Amino acid sequence: MVKHARKVALRISIIYIIIGAVWILISDNISRTLAQGRFEVYIFFQQYKGWFFILATGIILYGLVYRRAYKLVESQQELVVKEHELQTSNQHYQSLFKHNPDGVFEISKTGEVLLANPEGEAIVGYSSEELQKMKPSALIAAEEFDMCKEYFKEVLNGKGAKFEMNVINRKRERRLLRCSLLPIIVHKQVVGVFMIARDITTYRQDEELMITSEKMSVIGQMAGAVAHEIRNPLTSLKGFVQVMQASKETNDTYLDIMMSEIDRINLISSEMLILGKKQHVSFEKTNLCEILKQVITLMEAQANLNNVSILLKETAKRPIYVSADANQLKQVFINVIKNGVEAIMEKGHITITVEEKDTRALIHFEDNGIGMSQERIEQVGTPFYSTKEAGTGLGLAVCYKIMERHQGTMHFKSGKGKGTTVTIDMPIIERNSRLS
Numbered sequence: 304m305v306k307h308a309r310k311v312a313l314r315i316s317i318i319y320i321i322i323g324a325v326w327i328l329i330s331d332n333i334s335r336t337l338a339q340g341r342f343e344v345y346i347f348f349q350q351y352k353g354w355f356f357i358l359a360t361g362i363i364l365y366g367l368v369y370r371r372a373y374k375l376v377e378s379q380q381e382l383v384v385k386e387h388e389l390q391t392s393n394q395h396y397q398s399l400f401k402h403n404p405d406g407v408f409e410i411s412k413t414g415e416v417l418l419a420n421p422e423g424e425a426i427v428g429y430s431s432e433e434l435q436k437m438k439p440s441a442l443i444a445a446e447e448f449d450m451c452k453e454y455f456k457e458v459l460n461g462k463g464a465k466f467e468m469n470v471i472n473r474k475r476e477r478r479l480l481r482c483s484l485l486p487i488i489v490h491k492q493v494v495g496v497f498m499i500a501r502d503i504t505t506y507r508q509d510e511e512l513m514i515t516s517e518k519m520s521v522i523g524q525m526a527g528a529v530a531h532e533i534r535n536p537l538t539s540l541k542g543f544v545q546v547m548q549a550s551k552e553t554n555d556t557y558l559d560i561m562m563s564e565i566d567r568i569n570l571i572s573s574e575m576l577i578l579g580k581k582q583h584v585s586f587e588k589t590n591l592c593e594i595l596k597q598v599i600t601l602m603e604a605q606a607n608l609n610n611v612s613i614l615l616k617e618t619a620k621r622p623i624y625v626s627a628d629a630n631q632l633k634q635v636f637i638n639v640i641k642n643g644v645e646a647i648m649e650k651g652h653i654t655i656t657v658e659e660k661d662t663r664a665l666i667h668f669e670d671n672g673i674g675m676s677q678e679r680i681e682q683v684g685t686p687f688y689s690t691k692e693a694g695t696g697l698g699l700a701v702c703y704k705i706m707e708r709h710q711g712t713m714h715f716k717s718g719k720g721k722g723t724t725v726t727i728d729m730p731i732i733e734r735n736s737r738l739s
């Protein structure tokens with residue numbers, strides 16, 4: 304700036320000196336030429352040439368200085384406007400940061416927290432100053448640290464990421480956060496990362512409570528049919544024992560039948576027990592058809608009572624594995640099959656087809672029940688929407704929630720009197736892949 308000012312001043316001075324010098328050199332000749340031998344005219348020019356010079360250079364200097372000064376004032380005004388704009392945008396950013404109802408954390412490229420907004424400080428229970436001195440590993444739940452590192456690396460490459468993670472707060476409590484990570488890009492360079500986080504611990508606990516209580520209500524409804532299903536083999540067992548008691552002989556054929564009946568009772572009761580157990584939600588590599596078979600074992604009781612047969616068709620040549628909480632996935636399948644059974648008035652069937660389509664597993668549950676109109680299809684899944692006298696209308700609402708967690712979807716194809724096909728779609732995981 305100073306250099307530039309010096310240059311301008313120097314240029315003006317040089318122009319002044321050059322004009323002065325040129326005037327000195329040529330003014331006498333000009334006087335002579337204009338006088339054309341008349342002495343008094345020559346004297347007149349000689350007398351006033353100094354004044355003329357002052358006037359001319361004054362005008363030139365005025366022009367030069369005016370042009371420069373105008374530019375200076377103009378750029379100064381531009382600067383004031385830019386500064387105002389900068390202040391406004393800074394205040395916008397500050398509002399977004401300070402008053403955000405979600406926690407906002409500014410994180411360095413090496414993973415340290417540099418700044419947290421008031422909500423962010425409240426979530427973890429540490430101030431920004433304290434956070435600056437902490438290592439990321441002191442905040443993130445140990446088993447999720449590697450996963451978070453992977454997401455962080457992705458963000459440093461310029462991509463955003465969305466995920467859930469557990470942090471340990473000041474009171475040493477685990478808090479579940481739904482996070483979005485985004486790169487801070489300045490002059491096309493990633494200089495850090497912003498994390499926007501929402502504490503969803505209570506929300507998730509409530510959701511869990513709803514899923515569990517819905518499950519317990521379904522188990523309660525199934526109990527009658529299951530007890531009935533167990534009573535039949537018990538009657539035949541009793542019959543065989545009585546026959547053998549009377550004849551005082553053992554019969555191998557009877558014993559084989561008795562053994563298979565006992566196995567079936569054992570299978571049904573243990574499936575019921577597993578389903579009823581309160582378990583922690585944990586996503587594991589799960590064989591989809593195994594889960595379906597276990598569900599069918601349980602649901603056959605109710606299906607038999609309603610004259611419904613359940614058929615499982617596997618079209619995939621190899622086992623399909625999905626990342627799932629087995630218990631919750633069972634709950635979805637049970638609800639869908641139960642709806643199918645309830646939709647069949649006298650006698651019918653439910654066909655379950657499992658197929659592999661690219662990276663997704665598709666499970667179709669086709670029943671030949673009463674079906675649904677288009678308006679009804681649009682309503683299903685809305686909590687408490689039920690057309691049944693004893694229905695809670697929570698069955699499908701819970702299914703949607705569970706499938707959302709499994710990155711899956713549910714679709715209904717139906718027509719009044721034409722039966723219903725429910726299609727569940729979820730990602731397949733590779734056979735050898737490890738789960739986070």
Ligand SMILES: Nc1ncnc2c1ncn2[C@@H]1O[C@H](COP(=O)(O)OP(=O)(O)OP(=O)(O)O)[C@@H](O)[C@H]1O
Binds near residue numbers: 673689699722
């Ligand atoms: N396979 C189906 N065939 C016909 N209608 C269905 C089928 N599945 C669901 N529906 C309709 O969707 C509604 C909502 O189902 P949802 O499972 O959420 O609740 P519900 O079955 O009524 O009650 P609950 O599941 O508590 O017993 C049902 O009342 C029924 O009208």
Ligand SMILES: [Mg+2]
Binds near residue numbers: 642699
């Ligand atoms: Mg239902």
